[in-house]
Amino acid sequence: MLSVTQMNAFLGNTLQLLRRSIELGGFPPELYEYLSRPKRILAVSIPVRLDGGGLAFFEGYRVQHNDALGPYKGGIRFHPEVSLADDVALATIMTLKDSLAGIPYGGAKGAVRVDPRRLSPRELEELSRGYVRAVAPLIGDELDIPAPDVGTNSQIMAWMADEYSKIAGRNVPGVFTAKPPELWGNPVREYSTGLGVAVIAVYAAKALWGSSDGKTAAIQGFGNVGRWTAYWLEKMGVKVVAVSDVNGTVYKRGGLVAAELIEKNRNARGPDLLSQVAKYNDASIAQDPGAVFGIDADILVPAALENAITEDNVKLVRAKLVVEGANGPTTPEAEKALYERGVVVVPDVLANAGGVVMSYLEWVENLQWVMWDEEETRARLEKIMADNFKRVHQRWVQEKGWTVRDAAYVIAVERIYRAMKARGWI
Numbered sequence: 336m337l338s339v340t341q342m343n344a345f346l347g348n349t350l351q352l353l354r355r356s357i358e359l360g361g362f363p364p365e366l367y368e369y370l371s372r373p374k375r376i377l378a379v380s381i382p383v384r385l386d387g388g389g390l391a392f393f394e395g396y397r398v399q400h401n402d403a404l405g406p407y408k409g410g411i412r413f414h415p416e417v418s419l420a421d422d423v424a425l426a427t428i429m430t431l432k433d434s435l436a437g438i439p440y441g442g443a444k445g446a447v448r449v450d451p452r453r454l455s456p457r458e459l460e461e462l463s464r465g466y467v468r469a470v471a472p473l474i475g476d477e478l479d480i481p482a483p484d485v486g487t488n489s490q491i492m493a494w495m496a497d498e499y500s501k502i503a504g505r506n507v508p509g510v511f512t513a514k515p516p517e518l519w520g521n522p523v524r525e526y527s528t529g530l531g532v533a534v535i536a537v538y539a540a541k542a543l544w545g546s547s548d549g550k551t552a553a554i555q556g557f558g559n560v561g562r563w564t565a566y567w568l569e570k571m572g573v574k575v576v577a578v579s580d581v582n583g584t585v586y587k588r589g590g591l592v593a594a595e596l597i598e599k600n601r602n603a604r605g606p607d608l609l610s611q612v613a614k615y616n617d618a619s620i621a622q623d624p625g626a627v628f629g630i631d632a633d634i635l636v637p638a639a640l641e642n643a644i645t646e647d648n649v650k651l652v653r654a655k656l657v658v659e660g661a662n663g664p665t666t667p668e669a670e671k672a673l674y675e676r677g678v679v680v681v682p683d684v685l686a687n688a689g690g691v692v693m694s695y696l697e698w699v700e701n702l703q704w705v706m707w708d709e710e711e712t713r714a715r716l717e718k719i720m721a722d723n724f725k726r727v728h729q730r731w732v733q734e735k736g737w738t739v740r741d742a743a744y745v746i747a748v749e750r751i752y753r754a755m756k757a758r759g760w761i
């Protein structure tokens with residue numbers, strides 16, 4: 336690890352998983368030395384003139400972890416508590432996710448320490464554009480391609496793509512992905528992460544139980560990933576019995592009906608969707624957001640932030656299948672406890688890759704100035720996700736005593752290792 340990065344639990348856990356996969360796969364220890372350090376860290380300060388007249392300064396980062404497989408790729412998180420260590424962990428996960436998906440990208444992640452909900456739309460736009468001006472020398476459509484993550488969205492990507500294009504003096508569509516369809520985006524990107532999570536959950540359910548029909552699911556987090564996972568699971572015949580966000584948990588034994596509401600709120604900014612779901616289903620919101628973990632459901636989808644399922648609450652979990660919609664939601668200790676109880680955890684790098692796989696498709700469109708329609712794009716996305724699942728599943732059944740994460744990480748590390756070897760880096 337680079338000494339400028341102060342270690343925290345999330346980064347420690349990520350490095351522990353990386354080390355384990357390097358050992359399990361029989362790769363040289365030097366590879367761990369390489370991959371436990373990002374190649375480049377950029378720290379920036381972004382001044383924003385507040386509506387009240389004062390000037391506020393926000394701290395931001397762009398971590399470029401590894402580019403053995405291609406240009407750096409990964410989202411930008413706006414969150415008041417995000418740290419540089421979190422950003423390094425997230426960038427490391429992106430390197431693995433991009434590798435596992437078989438796409439030609441390395442891994443990166445950006446972050447700004449800010450609560451975007453406390454900024455006015457004008458302040459948010461100024462911050463987004465300021466971030467781009469600060470990192471512009473190190474990003475580009477064949478260099479480093481950011482996208483949204485927690486706290487950012489397609490409108491922010493539109494401002495960012497516009498700002499970068501102004502600096503370049505020409506339109507550069509391929510430098511950011513998950514842009515709105517009006518600005519070189521693809522309509523599938525808005526729901527692609529949730530669609531991918533649902534596709535993987537259904538494949539995993541079939542592998543475990545022979546069928547996913549009538550199975551039940553509980554979803555923690557109702558942001559972009561959680562709500563579109565709920566939407567697609569409902570469409571695919573899985574009963575979503577509980578959803579939660581920071582305000583609480585909504586539960587209905589017979590299954591919630593939410594797809595139509597989610598579709599209707601597709602472009603709304605920050606709607607209080609959870610209370611709408613409760614009202615629509617004649618259910619109430621239990622004040623406890625953590626109640627979602629103890630719901631009696633076959634599948635649990637943590638789709639909020641890292642460190643959600645920990646040693647402390649793992650005993651509550653009743654699901655037999657956990658599908659990680661968020662990045663790093665299960666700590667290694669919690670995963671071990673789940674493994675010992677026979678609970679299967681489908682890891683982030685496989686389960687939530689639909690976002691970055693769709694980003695890749697949008698980028699391919701942008702570089703050639705071509706446009707695919709929604710159906711065609713979705714078919715491509717679903718095929719890549721299905722292939723990813725098959726590859727990981729095949730390896731997992733071969734290797735006794737491995738978790739699904741072990742199989743996914745070893746496949747991911749192997750591809751990076753081969754590229755590094757071919758280049759003569761190792």
Ligand code: GLU
Pocket residue numbers: 408409410411432480481482483484485512513662687688690691692694
């Ligand atoms: N932020 C998403 C992730 O963690 C998407 C990244 C991207 O599309 O580049 O996978």
